Amino acid sequence: MRILLSNDDGVHSPGLIALYEGLQGLGELHVVAPDRDHSxxxxxxxLKRPLTVEEHPNGFYSVDGTPTDCVxxxxxxxxxxxxxxxxxxxxTHAxxxxxxxxxGTVAAATEGRHLGLPAIAVSLVNDGRFHYDTAARVIATLLKFHKPMDLGPRSILNVNVPDLPWIELSGFRVTRLGSRERAEGAVPMTCPRGKKRYWIGAAGNGGDAGPGTDFHAISQGYVSITPVHIDMTRHQVMSSLRDWVGALEDSSGKTQ
Structure with missing residues (x-):
């Protein structure tokens, strides 16, 4: 099995190195990642300039572009x-x-899926203890399981791992995506030249975070495994939207 590893935190990220080390023996591993943080x-x-690829002494490759570029x-x-x-x-974070x-982590996985490859995105829900080894072991466990699983076209697994030792994990949970509350406001600052600048505010807490969601699973110490489908069409409203557009056409005189 030939496995491509990538990320968005950059080629020197400890999480990428831990993943590479944790998957040893599972196949032929190749690393292509951004040359810097692209979170x-x-x-x-x-698309508007050529990309530079550099091979590093450890055999990893870096690209002066985005995670999607790398894959x-x-x-x-x-x-x-x-x-x-x-x-x-x-x-490095959830x-x-x-x-x-x-x-960008999920984007690297979805680019792999767009190119026809099964793909997994994995994140550590970091609380400052940095148990990357646990997250690497989770992925190794998924890849080693003898029973294959087909998610179907344009789908990936989004895996989030609590920042715990392996022995303290509660188990695995299949989850749906929750949602966050509104992000905090932008944070203004003044640069040394007197110009006003802004930091993007912190992400909101879990708004939809009840049982069955990825937020809830993590809060209970479970690994969250969410199947993500890249088709963003809201199929449930197609019929009502057709009716609405039909009425719009009638009122605008565009129907014959």
């Missing part, structure tokens, strides 16, 4: 042989609920 990059691609280049040009799957992480919209 919050989402699925952005670099795209790795699958579509850097290597002669195809990959079997993509694992993105271990992210990717719960609405976080996945912004997450």
């Amino acid at each position: 919050g990059a989402s699925n952005s691609l670099t 795209h280049l790795a699958v579509n040009g850097l290597f002669d042989q195809p990959f079997d799957r993509v694992v993105s992480g271990i992210n 990717n719960l609920g609405d976080d996945i919209i912004y997450s």
